[in-house]
Amino acid sequence: MAMLSPKFDDLTIGHDFLFKKVMRNPRICKHLLEEVLQAPIAEISYPEIEKTIDVFYDSRGVRLDVIVADEKHTHYNLEMQVKNTTNPKTGQHVLPKRTRYYQAMLDVDALQKGQNFDLLPATYIIFICAFDFFGKGNYIYTFKKRCLETSELEFPDETTIILLNTTGTHGNISPDIKSFFDYVNQHTVTSDFTKQIDKEIFHIKSDQKARLEYMSLETYVQDNRYEAYAEGEAKGLAKGVAQGLAEGEAKGLAKGVAQGLAEGEANEKFATVKRMLRRGKSSLAEIAEDTELPLDTIKRIQAEMQAV
Structure with missing residues (x-):
C-alpha cells in the first residue's frame, strides 16, 4: 500500500502543492527570479499555473508547475524537485531528459500555427533541486548551447536551463538565495525574504479554501x-x-x-x-x-x- 500523503499542516515549501501556492505571490516569485538571474525584472505575469500541454491526441502531455512571463515576453518555468528520480528499468536519472521535454513542449505551445520560428520567446527552465545532481557542490548549474570547437561561441536560440542545488557548498549566489536554500532544506527563517515566504505559507495554511x-x-x-x-x-x-x-x-x-x-x-x-x-x-x-x-x-x- 502506498504511503499516505502529508497532512496539510505538515506541508513544506518542498511539496508540489505548497510550492505552486507560494509562487503565486508575484512579489515572492519575481524576487526569486531576480536573485537567481542576478538581473532586475520590471514585472511578471502568470500565463497559466500548473499548465498541462498536450500536443497530439496520442502523445504524452507534460505538467508544468509554474509558468511566468516578464515584460520582455521571456518565459520562466519554475519546478520544485525534491527527489532525484530514476527510471526503475534502466536505472538512469530522468531529470536531464525531463528538462529537454519541458523545453520542447514550451516551444510547441508558444508558437501558434503559421507563426515564424523567430517569434519564439526566450525561455528559462529552472529546477529547484533538494539534491546535487552532478555532485560538484555548485549552488547553481547553468546550461546554454555552446560550440565544441569554439567554446566562446554560443548558439543564440535563447534557451537556458538552470539547476539550483539547495545542498550546494560553493558558487556565486546572493544572501537571499542562500537563505532560500536553507529554508527549503531546514525550514529555517534567516532573512527578510524567507520571512516573507514563511508568512505566505502561514496565510495559505490559514486559508480554509x-x-x-x-x-x-x-x-x-x-x-x-x-x-x-x-x-x-x-x-x-x-x-x-x-x-x-x-x-x-x-x-x-x-x-x-x-x-x-x-x-x-x-x-x-x-x-x-x-x-x-x-x-x-x-x-x-x-x-x-x-x-x-x-x-x-x-x-x-x-x-x-x-x-x-
Whole structure:
C-alpha cells in the first residue's frame, strides 16, 4: 500500500502543492527570479499555473508547475524537485531528459500555427533541486548551447536551463538565495525574504479554501488507491483460495493464496496506472516509480488503453 500523503499542516515549501501556492505571490516569485538571474525584472505575469500541454491526441502531455512571463515576453518555468528520480528499468536519472521535454513542449505551445520560428520567446527552465545532481557542490548549474570547437561561441536560440542545488557548498549566489536554500532544506527563517515566504505559507495554511482544495485532491487520490487495492486484493485472494482448494493440499492452498495475493497486488497497480494515465498528471517514469512497475509495463498499459 502506498504511503499516505502529508497532512496539510505538515506541508513544506518542498511539496508540489505548497510550492505552486507560494509562487503565486508575484512579489515572492519575481524576487526569486531576480536573485537567481542576478538581473532586475520590471514585472511578471502568470500565463497559466500548473499548465498541462498536450500536443497530439496520442502523445504524452507534460505538467508544468509554474509558468511566468516578464515584460520582455521571456518565459520562466519554475519546478520544485525534491527527489532525484530514476527510471526503475534502466536505472538512469530522468531529470536531464525531463528538462529537454519541458523545453520542447514550451516551444510547441508558444508558437501558434503559421507563426515564424523567430517569434519564439526566450525561455528559462529552472529546477529547484533538494539534491546535487552532478555532485560538484555548485549552488547553481547553468546550461546554454555552446560550440565544441569554439567554446566562446554560443548558439543564440535563447534557451537556458538552470539547476539550483539547495545542498550546494560553493558558487556565486546572493544572501537571499542562500537563505532560500536553507529554508527549503531546514525550514529555517534567516532573512527578510524567507520571512516573507514563511508568512505566505502561514496565510495559505490559514486559508480554509486552500485546505479544502488540498484535502479534496488527496481524498480523490487516496480513494482511487484504496479502490484499486481492495478490488485487486479481493479478486486475487478469491482466485488463490479457489486454486488452493482445488489442489486439495495445504501446500497447494498456500501456493494458491500467495499467487492470488500477488495477482491482486498486480491488479491494484494496473488499476492505479490506468487512473494516473487518464489524469495525465504524471510522466510514465513517475508512474513507474510510484507503482514499482517496469516502464515497459506502463507503456504496454498505455498502448492498450489507446487501442480501445
